[in-house]
Amino acid sequence: MAVLELDRLSRQFELTPGFVERVIQRKKPSYIKAVERLSISIGENEILGIAGESGCGKSTTCTMVSGLLDPTEGDIRFRGNSILGLKGAAIKDYRRAVQMIFQDPYESLNPRFRIVDIVAEGPRALELWGADEIKRRSLAMLDAVGLPSGKYAERFPHELSGGERQRVGIASALVMEPEVIIADEPLSMLDVSIRAGILDLLREMQAERGFSSLYVSHDLSILGNVADRLLVMYLGQAMEIGPAEEVIRNPKHPYTKALIGAVPIPDPRSRREVPNIRGEISKPIDPPPGCRFAPRCPYANASCNETFIEMKTGDSSLHQAACHRLDEIANAGL
């Protein structure tokens, strides 16, 4: 059974016009559709990668899944039960079960807290265990992520390197004994030479403790390396989903093709094929109902602007793309 299910999840933000525009020009508010009808499911122990450029809705999705933002439409189900409108002990339990790891290890740790207090903060805030137990578990967690507690517990964040701080971030999530980890670009602020170590730590912890992950990144090379399945988003819509390697080696959607074609390769002899994509990325303000990529897509026709294909959930081995013209594109050998 799926641990987490997003069912036609949507979120829009209202853009209120200025006072003058509102009163004199009678302007109606417009809406940014940050996420639109997103349906995905995440299985037990699975790592689902979400790829996309800025503004694709990946962070909004994470914030909704973590319970910090309510969707405007759709549902989020955790082990079959909706998390929307949860109250009291139930929301507390969900808050514990779903933990986030943040992007910026320099920004995400409170500079006035000691390392051990940063790790202990979650359990303390939710009063998960007694004070002594929280302290014991926090110290043990620090040891587990490769920061010997004797050396690190009493330090302040500014005394640690970027990699060490990210380990603190991971410890403070894992000490809650989560069932789902949402990792929002956990490597992008770290130096190349230590990234692999953090990835290894996440993998190791997953094997040891067993949790599902939502791994968000703009870096397809890393996603291809870490994720079991890969979801590609563009301006709030799901473009393609499937087994990670399959999506990267064999992209179907014109957008995925462009995205993968644009990733530089660390080999001076490589010559990539880069599909020519028109225009600039825009904001999804009051967009037409169809595919958001259509205005930039070299293969778009009239029907692309009218309807949008939604992904099917359930079969996790399925490789699907939200495109009307898949067959034609494939036949044209593009």
Added chain:
Amino acid sequence: MSSSGASHKLHGLRLALGEHYRIINSNKLSQFGFWVIVVFTVIALLAPWLAPYDPWEMTYDSEGNFASLRPPSWEFPMGTTHLGYDLFSQLILATRTTLLIGVVSGFISIVIGANVGLIAGYYGGKVDEVLMRITDILYGMPFLPFIIVLIALFGRKLEFIILAIVLIIWRTSARVIRAQAMSIKQRQFIQMAKARGASDFRIIYFHILPNVMPLLLLYAAFNIAWSIITEASASFLGFGDGETISWGGMLYELWLSGKTRVAWWWFASPSVCIILLVVSLVFVSRAYEEVANPRLRKR
């Protein structure tokens, strides 16, 4: 476990004190300011024992003459008033009143200002709107007419003077702390605290407050300085507490006596005290400002 916890707290306290020590010793002026404040505090605490005379006692010199309007001498280090009151004793007792008013109103105003600022900054939206409009109204309130009306209504009492000062002074600290709270709220570690399940109360007082602490201390010092100046102005205009004596009140007495042009010493000592204390507070607060605002920090 509990004993180690206690020693841990002590260790933390020592660290915190060490930090303040470092801040104050970071430059000559703040060191000077710090010691001036310490001296005034000691004087204020020991005032009744330090003053050689009762402040409202008509004094006579060693030869038995009525000591009226005497310039500073060994006998009367700060001179006397036209009624023969010893200015040195008045000054010492006035230190107590002035510091009391300064510290109490400074403290209350920073508590109000910090809470209003933190709550407005953290919650934003309607809460922010309401709280900030209230501070705007206070900004529009001219201080002297306000205090005159208040004193006229309730009488020349110390409590009401403090109340009046507090009501006016918290506005600036509220605004500044709100701005700071808003920027800290955006930072990722607050998002992280939320994601880990911390309540709003916990986030405001446990996560944001320690980060606005340097600014808070800076404004606490400012507020004390402003309270002292405000009290002096009010007293000078005759709206001080008639029962107690303060530096501003001494100047008011001078004005009433009509001896302003004659008794320079009567004018000099309270003015110097006011300037010295206020300037010292500003020096110390500037040292804190460097912590609160790293852009001012020297590399």
Added chain:
Amino acid sequence: MSNPQDPLLSVRNLGVVYNTSQGPVHAVSNVSFDVRENEVFGIAGESGCGKSTLIKALLRLLAENGTATADRCTYRGRALMDMDEEDFRREILWQEISMVPQSAMASFNPVHRVGDQVIESIQAHRDDSRAQAMERAAELFDVVGLEPGLLKSYPHEFSGGMRQRAMIAMALSLDPGLIIMDEPTTGLDVLVQERILRRIREIRSELKSSIILITHDIAVIAEMSDRIAIMYGGEIMEQASAIDLFENPHHPYTLGLKNAFPSITTLGTELISIPGSPPTLVGPVQSCPFAPRCPFDDAICHSANPEAKEIAEGHIVRCAHSADAARFRELAKEKSTWLS
């Protein structure tokens, strides 16, 4: 004055020391390299490796507590460091050597139109009329693939990628011989990055300017550069032609970086990180800066900083054990090598 065979920029033994409260910090030491006419010279390295300081030293933009020294630092035969500050600003900076800074966001003044800012930078160095400068600005916008109409926009109306391209246009405005690009695509989305990299390639082939490209992104530097220098701890560890560096790497740090960097074409290859963290560079350098993290270190590495050796034409390595490179390359593929 200068011979066409001479390098455009020639740097020998450049060092930068910052005086800090913790003592002198040797942010850059013993850096020697040449940039030839019409080539892209890539400088790769992680945060704190000294690449940004190196650039600041070349442009004489170091903070007050920093001092730069060099045996040689010449641009077209002119000694940059000995020039009068004023002359340097007027004759070299922007005119001959221009720069695309890391955050184009912060480099535009938000209250002025982008076009006016480009024009201002042109007029500051040339006696062009406003109309001439405007024409030049429109031409430059065309070169970087922006609509000339956008000159009338304000910086906030631009996307990150557009701002970066506008910044490149500005750097090109006086036909400089050398453009220094400091992380020109960091923080941009891949499709935007792709477009900017393509423009940089076009500019290079059309305008014949040389480019120093600084980035931590090994893939970008591999695709863009003719020659590459790998920096670590303030020093150049290895420099060679791009192909040589990737196919015949000699320095253990280069090997480590290659292991750590993921490639979309080789999914499933295990990534290996380099244990430890970079040196703080406080105090004089007395050993190989990479020795504490190096899996192949021995007593020699810790007792003296190795000299740079030219092991093949144009391939310079700073490693005491460069003769063992073939063996290191084999061992470096094993994760266990790096764990110990």
